[in-house]
Amino acid sequence: MRSPIPDYLTDVLRAVEPDQSGATADYIPELAQADPDRLAAALCTVDGHVYSAGDATAAFSIQSISKPFAYALALADRGFDAVLEKVSVEPSGNAFNEMSVEPETGRPLNPMINAGAIATHSLTGPLGATPDERVARVIDGLSAFAGRRLEIDESVYHSEIRHAYRNRSLANMLRAYDIIADDPLVAVAGYTRQCSVLVTTEDLAVMAGTLANRGVNPLTGRPVVSAEVVRQTLSVMATCGMYDGAGDWMTRVGVPAKSGVAGGLIGALPGQVGIATFSPRLDRHGNSVRGADLFTRFTADMGMHLMEVPPAGPSAIRSRRIIGPADDEVALFSLQGDLRFAAAERVVREFQENPPEQSRVAISLRRVFSIDAVARRMVLEAVRRLTLDGHDVYLIDPDTVLPDPDPGTGGRVQVLHDLETFDTP
Numbered sequence: 329m330r331s332p333i334p335d336y337l338t339d340v341l342r343a344v345e346p347d348q349s350g351a352t353a354d355y356i357p358e359l360a361q362a363d364p365d366r367l368a369a370a371l372c373t374v375d376g377h378v379y380s381a382g383d384a385t386a387a388f389s390i391q392s393i394s395k396p397f398a399y400a401l402a403l404a405d406r407g408f409d410a411v412l413e414k415v416s417v418e419p420s421g422n423a424f425n426e427m428s429v430e431p432e433t434g435r436p437l438n439p440m441i442n443a444g445a446i447a448t449h450s451l452t453g454p455l456g457a458t459p460d461e462r463v464a465r466v467i468d469g470l471s472a473f474a475g476r477r478l479e480i481d482e483s484v485y486h487s488e489i490r491h492a493y494r495n496r497s498l499a500n501m502l503r504a505y506d507i508i509a510d511d512p513l514v515a516v517a518g519y520t521r522q523c524s525v526l527v528t529t530e531d532l533a534v535m536a537g538t539l540a541n542r543g544v545n546p547l548t549g550r551p552v553v554s555a556e557v558v559r560q561t562l563s564v565m566a567t568c569g570m571y572d573g574a575g576d577w578m579t580r581v582g583v584p585a586k587s588g589v590a591g592g593l594i595g596a597l598p599g600q601v602g603i604a605t606f607s608p609r610l611d612r613h614g615n616s617v618r619g620a621d622l623f624t625r626f627t628a629d630m631g632m633h634l635m636e637v638p639p640a641g642p643s644a645i646r647s648r649r650i651i652g653p654a655d656d657e658v659a660l661f662s663l664q665g666d667l668r669f670a671a672a673e674r675v676v677r678e679f680q681e682n683p684p685e686q687s688r689v690a691i692s693l694r695r696v697f698s699i700d701a702v703a704r705r706m707v708l709e710a711v712r713r714l715t716l717d718g719h720d721v722y723l724i725d726p727d728t729v730l731p732d733p734d735p736g737t738g739g740r741v742q743v744l745h746d747l748e749t750f751d752t753p
């Protein structure tokens with residue numbers, strides 16, 4: 329069978345193709361000259377499959393899409409406290425190149441606007457790293473997110489740096505407030521190099537896929553940053569990634585995203601997929617016009633809005649049955665799905681509201697795919713309380729989704745890997 333997904337991507341590209349509104353960024357001459365008609369989309373699943381359509385292997389500069397990745401690297405290199413001390417996480421509601429700093433401290437409002445991104449760049453690499461070492465760290469880090477060696481486009485760099493008066497003024501302000509320790513010109517040079525890294529739409533999809541995959545690159549299988557760093561990064565993307573259009577974006581599209589003035593746009597749907605588009609004409613916020621349109625369609629067609637998730641609780645208990653001979657009955661509770669708080673609450677409530685009459689209670693995890701830390705604690709606490717109520721409790725866990733179950737003081741549980749023992753299909 330031929331996969332319908334590339335056909336779908338081709339169809340959506342065709343649907344947005346006629347829209348020629350917006351304009352390429354003109355404050356960077358090299359970008360002003362880019363072919364405005366280029367159009368591409370790519371998806372990268374968390375198990376590393378890349379689908380793409382259009383000009384998905386054409387290279388362009390990453391620009392501001394580098395910001396969330398550099399932020400993740402700074403968090404990984406220096407720790408949360410050191411980074412938060414210099415760069416806040418509040419949406420600015422301002423344009424990307426606005427001087428949005430806290431009045432008293434001079435701390436930039438967030439790492440997605442230029443002021444915050446210049447400060448963030450200076451926090452990459454180990455403490456005391458030279459400016460060159462920081463640039464090397466950022467290129468290495470971006471490459472690890474992409475799963476291949478990335479390079480700087482020197483012509484884009486020179487084209488931007490020559491006119492970077494505004495970023496220089498931001499850097500001077502940051503220096504005056506001691507947010508950065510570098511010479512402001514050096515800070516802007518490093519940041520601008522970071523923005524000049526060449527990527528393709530497919531690269532961006534893999535980079536976003538790494539964020540969707542808790543920091544592990546889905547292509548190479550290599551961990552790039554921790555899950556905690558990813559959570560922080562995606563949260564900042566969700567609230568600040570689309571600048572003064574961030575609220576409209578989050579309500580309409582509902583995916584943490586980041587745009588760049590070369591026309592790239594990424595979105596990361598945690599646990600599912602990384603998405604990237606490329607189309608150089610920009611709207612007044614500096615976001616790609618057709619890229620935003622594509623993401624709106626993806627949300628509608630693929631059900632991607634983060635605030636719209638299927639209810640996990642009601643179906644957690646697949647069945648409740650009595651098995652075994654009449655004089656030796658076992659109350660069997662078969663659970664299913666991915667157990668998180670809401671699902672575990674349903675299980676706990678079932679034991680509370682309809683306590684089993686049988687002395688033997690078996691909980692089958694045969695159809696459970698995963699149990700998070702909270703659900704694990706809740707299920708084990710239920711086991712402990714059932715024991716204290718006088719029950720013998722058994723866990724049927726052939727795939728070890730609940731390793732080392734320790735119900736704590738007073739609790740006892742016997743793990744059965746053999747599903748024949750109690751659980752009949």
Ligand SMILES: NC(=O)CC[C@H](N)C(=O)O
Nearest residue numbers: 391392424442523588589
């Ligand atoms: N929004 C962007 O992509 C801006 C990045 C660009 N390098 C700048 O600093 O102006």
